[in-house]
Amino acid sequence: MLNQLLSFIFSLISLIIPTNKKVYIFGSWFGEKYNDNSKYLYEYILENHPEIKAYWFTREKKVFEHLKRERKPVLYGVSINSICLHLVAFVVFYTVSFNKDLMGPFTNKKTIKFNLWHGSPMKKIGLDVIRSGVGLKESLVVSHIDSRFRRLVKKCFRGIYKKATLKRELILSSSAEISECLKTAFGLNDKQVMLAGYPKLDHFFKSDEYITGKLLYAPTYRGDYNSELDILTEFGFELKKIEDWLERENLELDIKLHPANRLPSEVEEKINDSCRVNLLEVDDIYEVLNLYEYVITDFSSIFFDALAIGKKVILAPFGIDSYLENDRELYFNVGELFPYDKSYDWVELIENFKGYKKLCQIEEARLFYNYADGESSKRIMEMLGKIDK
Template sequence: MNKKDLNAMQITPAINYALKLFTYPLSLIIPKNSKILVIGGWFGERFADNSRYLYEFLSINKEKYDFEKVIWVTRNKKIIQELENKNFEVYHIWSLKSIWYHLRSPIFIYDQSINDLNSFFLHKGVLLYLWHGFPLKKIGTFAMSDEYKKKSRCNIKIFQTLECILPGVKIRYGGKGSYLLAQSEFASNVLSEAFSIPKDRVILAGYPRNDIFDQKEPEVYYIGNDFELIKKIQDLKNLGYKIIFYAPTFRDKAPTNFFGTEDLSEIQKLKTFLLNKNYALITKFHFATNTMGQILENDSHFFNLDSDTDVYSVLPFIDILITDYSSIAFDFLFLNRPIIYFPYDLEYYRDEDRGFMFDFEEFTPGPKVYNIDELTKILEEIYQGVFIDHFSDERKKLSEKIYDPKYYPGSHILATEINKILRTYS
């Protein structure tokens, strides 16, 4: 089955659910093995985020936690090749081995949706939703219209009836045996409501992707182009360049403009300024948006990352983050380095697009700029050494609120909690 076939199923829910019910009898005759884990991410197309780092950690340490097999499933042939080169166990999502391990595994771990995995073979198991970032913008139930919430409640009643008739059937996330990861009590309150998961099924543990900030040998997590990219960044730092990372989020109803403009002369002016002030600029645009980075031609000091690139191995080398409403700003709090917020369309985004979960000013500890001239003014101050960082204490306070230090390192705690669930779940 190819990507086109999958998309067709996603737009025909009745057929989708019928096929899931059709596979249910297989789960009644094939026994589960509590030492087999199946993990996926980003609709099977990316090796990234919390799923990636938990998978790598468990693959390296599976004997320590008494797991026999840690399986990654994907639709991407490149990912299969890269993981096989590291001697990790990986299968195409529709291969016979993938289906077999789906049927044998009692737990399914993912970070975007159940379609990160082969959703037709998830029965009789635990669903563990890692999610992919503490939100500034509205998510889940907070982003739903009243009409959609009403429809959703109706669907849930139908699903609950099916779950009573067919114990262990899995056609949705949120039923019996669904768990959610949160990094603190504060995050737990927010995420459990957003995804309609009871608090007693929230696992408190740090995000696996954030463990890399404290790794003494982070290269054990590197894969594919990570080595080349990080070497390129280190070479620039060794030459005295400060590394700026620009990572705007996507808009639901509008394109994302490059630093708020489509004026190529303004962009060229910014590029010249950065080069003269020993700044290197890395950009990455959300996979769901258009690739605005194409307007900035790649060279030795300015380059745009592919939308599928996982950035968490790169973040420790970044000196300054520029973003608007992306959750990456919360991850960058771990480093307590300057964050410049560039919300060029703040009123539009707040009132007409996704909107915010929290007060924007309170949850964005950094200077705000709304055009390129305001941005270059701050960067000039940093270059001259006269920039006063007034937000260091605010960043630290917010970081500890969202990411409770006692739940880190997250991968270890999460692995331990997974073992507890597998021992008690029936």
């Protein structure tokens, strides 16, 4: 509720403060990471648009120091400079949360809030989660309480509320199919959805090199955020059997869990001693996604991203019944997304892998990613250039 109060106060202040069309601010993943669509668009602008004053905002000191060493413009935490720049920014970009990726409450009400999001959703998100009633989390309940505060303010200050809370919100989409999901999830209209493709995928269309026999397993998160979860053992992952299979097939497996989940320490220790299975430590999977011949996932948006860049993608719906009941409903039918033999645990995946070697590009992939040209960042800048002209 404090954020809502600060936002309202600074919205009033911003009525007399103009925005600067040359100031752009970027943030990602609660202000803690330097990754995702925000990172790649930020770097594109630094390289191609010297007339723009682009800044990265972070609350993480390691990210701040990293960007300072690279001599990239960066804002660190709550400071007078950060507040002033948020108040004059023409557009701010984020991938998870406007308030948490950036200094949302301090942003000018005339500023464009551009949600680059972090992937095409297979599982339901935002308002669609509330409507479904499955997977409701505390954060959504808090958002509902905050909305009651907004209604109270609106009732008491009808005249200035409309001016002070005028929304200029946009969201990035990869296709018309995905746009429909985003509109219902975020309560947006057609004009607010920018169909341009994802900056984080642009560099993959310039090279299709990969390492033969290299596999990535990248599942979506389950349960609570920042929770410990043995998502491997639960679905039949026995390290010795997995190693024997990888040895026979001359394969190597990297595992990258969602940032919201972590493995038990004893499981991590066993895998760290393996010569065929690795726990991937990179913060940004999109720096290395090109290296893999196969991508194995469940209900993660990486399914669509890997399809878009031509990877052999295995949709392994481990624990789908439990997931649909306790975590999230899905926007799409798994059988239609992956018209091949389904593997519901690691034992079945090993048995079915011979067939997966023959995987070809699924025609439906074009429904979920319309631009395979590596120019998404360029398109976004062209769209922004037309605003307010």
